[in-house]
Each structure stands twice: as C-alpha cells, then as structure tokens.
Amino acid sequence: MKKRVPRVGDKVRFYFGKHPIIGQVREDRGPLGIGGRHLYEIVYERGEGNVYIVELPAEEFEIIDPKKEEA
Amino acid sequence: MPSTALLQWRGARAAVLDEIEAAHALVGGTGLGRRYATQQLNRAYALLLSSEFQGLCRDLHSECVTVIVASTPAATQALSQAQYLWGRQLTRGNPQSGAIGSDFGRLGVVFWDEVCALHAQHQRRRELLDELVTWRNAIAHNDFDPAVFGPNPTLHLVQVRAWRRALNLLAEAFDSVMYNYLTGLLGAAPWPP
Numbered sequence: 001m002k003k004r005v006p007r008v009g010d011k012v013r014f015y016f017g018k019h020p021i022i023g024q025v026r027e028d029r030g031p032l033g034i035g036g037r038h039l040y041e042i043v044y045e046r047g048e049g050n051v052y053i054v055e056l057p058a059e060e061f062e063i064i065d066p067k068k069e070e071a
Numbered sequence: 072m073p074s075t076a077l078l079q080w081r082g083a084r085a086a087v088l089d090e091i092e093a094a095h096a097l098v099g100g101t102g103l104g105r106r107y108a109t110q111q112l113n114r115a116y117a118l119l120l121s122s123e124f125q126g127l128c129r130d131l132h133s134e135c136v137t138v139i140v141a142s143t144p145a146a147t148q149a150l151s152q153a154q155y156l157w158g159r160q161l162t163r164g165n166p167q168s169g170a171i172g173s174d175f176g177r178l179g180v181v182f183w184d185e186v187c188a189l190h191a192q193h194q195r196r197r198e199l200l201d202e203l204v205t206w207r208n209a210i211a212h213n214d215f216d217p218a219v220f221g222p223n224p225t226l227h228l229v230q231v232r233a234w235r236r237a238l239n240l241l242a243e244a245f246d247s248v249m250y251n252y253l254t255g256l257l258g259a260a261p262w263p264p
Binding site: 014015016017018021029030031032033034036039052053054055056060 | 076079137138146150156157
C-alpha cells in the first residue's frame with residue numbers, strides 16, 4: 001500500500017537508533033532534502049516540557065493512524 | 072545549479088516581493104493620501120523582505136544540515152540532526168546577521184568572514200541587513216525609538232529596494248560559501264554544481 005503524503009498535525013513515529021520517538025508534523029519544509037526530497041519539521045518532547053525538532057523526509061518516519069492508536 | 076533555498080529565493084520568494092512592488096505602482100494620485108498609503112506599503116514591504124530572507128537562511132541551513140547528517144551513520148542521523156537544529160535562531164527569530172552567523176557557525180564555518188572574503192561590499196551589505204531588521208522590529212512592534220529613527224520616521228521605497236538588492240547579493244554569497252565549505256568538508260558537492 002502506498003504511504004499517504006504527511007500533513008501538518010499528523011502524529012508520527014521515527015527512530016533514534018532503535019528507540020522509537022513519537023512526534024507531530026508542524027510544517028512541510030519543501031524540497032530541501034537530498035535529491036529534492038520533501039522535508040517535514042517534526043516537533044517532539046523528551047521529558048515534560050523539553051521540546052525538540054527534527055526535519056526528516058517522509059521515508060524516515062511513519063504516520064500513526066489515529067484509529068489504530070485508539071484501538 | 073544552486074541550492075534549493077537559493078532557487079526559491081530567486082523564484083517563489085521574489086514573486087511574493089514583486090507583488091508588493093506591483094501594489095505600490097497601483098496606488099494612484101499625488102496627494103497626501105497616496106503618501107500615507109505608500110508609507111504603509113513600504114513598511115509592509117520591509118516586513119515581508121525580512122521574513123522572506125529569514126526563510127531563505129533557514130532553508131539553506133536545513134539543506135546544509137541534511138547533507139552533513141547524511142554523511143553520518145544511519146543510526147545516529149536523527150540524533151545528530153536534532154543537535155544541529157536545537158535552539159536554531161533562524162527557526163523563529165529575525166535574520167539578524169549575528170543569528171545567521173551563529174546558526175551557520177555551528178556547522179563549523181566562520182560564516183561572515185567567509186562571506187565578506189568573497190566581496191569587499193559584503194560587509195556593507197551585512198550592515199544593510201541589520202538596518203532592515205531594526206526597521207522590521209520597529210514596524211512590527213510600533214516602537215520607533217526617536218534616537219534611532221528621528222521624530223518622524225519615514226521609510227522610502229528606494230530604501231527598501233536598496234535592502235533588497237543587498238540581500239539578493241548576500242543570498243548568492245551565502246550559497247557560494249556553504250557550497251565551497253561543504254564540498255571541502257565532505258569531499259563532494261552538497262548540491263549539483
């Protein structure tokens with residue numbers, strides 16, 4: 001199944017090595033990645049109130065389906 | 072070929088700024104009303120110019136970080152990228168020359184030294200950038216310090232155009248500096264030459 005294009009507000013999962021991190025897409029940064037890949041700014045928290053950002057192409061994170069999350 | 076950030080500066084970002092130029096030309100008449108209207112347009116133009124230049128700098132920084140991070144082990148890429156982006160002033164702040172130098176400096180380049188080494192006029196253009204940001208802040212906060220702006224601060228179109236010309240040349244220089252720096256650092260061109 002083809003992955004859908006990420007949208008602002010999507011909850012996503014990416015990895016620090018083997019550690020999964022949950023974050024939220026805050027902005028489509030445009031085709032700034034290698035080979036013109038779109039980058040997405042993802043904001044995430046590590047410990048209460050410690051907010052960080054990463055900018056990743058869509059291949060490097062997965063969108064969390066809110067329906068599956070509720071189940 | 073330049074970075075995507077520079078292509079966007081020359082393309083979509085320039086088009087946005089040109090719209091203000093076009094609006095300026097449409098304000099007709101020669102009376103006092105026109106002077107008030109164009110003054111507001113000139114201030115809007117300065118705000119937009121500052122904002123678009125911040126966007127260029129932030130985009131170029133992101134492009135450079137992505138290239139550097141891609142040269143590190145896959146398992147640590149997200150981690151090292153988070154470090155480069157931590158506290159980046161260009162993410163939310165104004166494109167003051169100090170902020171630009173600080174953010175790019177974290178990539179290992181003595182940024183403004185390299186930019187100013189490219190052309191004798193770039194130091195003056197750096198001063199013009201900071202002048203624009205000073206105006207931008209005064210406009211955005213409606214706080215014109217009489218000691219800086221005088222009793223009746225007026226912004227002329229010719230001044231905004233001069234800032235824009237300076238930023239156009241700085242944008243080209245930023246691209247060149249980072250292209251050369253990253254090519255030397257990584258042994259390969261960061262984007263197609």
